Amino acid sequence: ATPTALLVGTGRGAQLGIVIKGPEVLEATRDVDVVLLDKTGTVTEGRMGVVAVHAADGVDEPELVRLAGAVEAGSSHPVAQAVAAYGQARGPLPGVTALREPAGLGVVAEVEGTGAVVVGRADLLASAGLTVDAALAERLAAEQEQGRTAVLVGWGGAARGVVAVADTVKPTSADAIRRLQALGLRPVLLTGDTARTAEAVAAEVGIDQVVADVRPEGKVDAVRRLQAEGHRVAMVGDGVNDAAALAQADLGVAMGTGTDAAIEAADLTLVRGDLRQAADAVRLSRATLRTIR
């Protein structure tokens, strides 16, 4: 490989808005055959807003929103920020203590007058010993089937409501998926959200394969599993919880609109956060390395 051609390739990348860490990255880019795509902030905008609140029978909805908002105010997760902003807009939030945030599951905190309040995935409520009645479980599933991220809110031994948060798919995502497929790459959606939500989003952008319900450390395992099967794996992500998987992948791709942790762990950054540029990078690497051979 002539160093000059590689430098020209990385320079051309920069012009396209693709920052390539070093000339050797082009080789990894060319060889990739599977692309794992993080859902929130990568395929979707990552700007979430509350779109529905369902209070269980006998539960006061403003109270539900207030408690959920108070607990979520202590977390920087995009779901948490949406729920906290929604609560704040409806009145002052009570203070909380003893906040715990099991990564990729939700938040638990003590609220004065109520005790421990849990907001998050069904498995988090279950592990906190809270029951979920059939009506709420049905509400939760119905929201997820629409591609929304829905979380349960519970206290005093039971789930008391569902809060659904929606994010929109980026307008460029479906086109990006088609371009990656046209280059012979297989896209896979990878997320800590539920399979129901992930499948609805995948269908919207034309992805056939989904790996869902993964904890942050499970994203690394997903990369390793594909590598063990002999694949050359690219991972595209934006969050702190994607950093380890970006480092493990044969090619780590960060959204320039994402967190510093993701950008630092990646080999390549898509400056505008436009997923179509992942396909541009593959085309560029193939063209560059062809001129070298």
Ligand code: ADP
């Ligand atoms: P992703 O892979 O989409 O970036 P995460 O791994 O960060 O998702 O989170 C997985 C799921 O855990 C979320 O979809 C949400 O249901 C739940 N969750 C995580 N953090 C929180 C939180 N602070 N509040 C409520 N739910 C949360």
Ligand code: MG
């Ligand atoms: Mg993300």
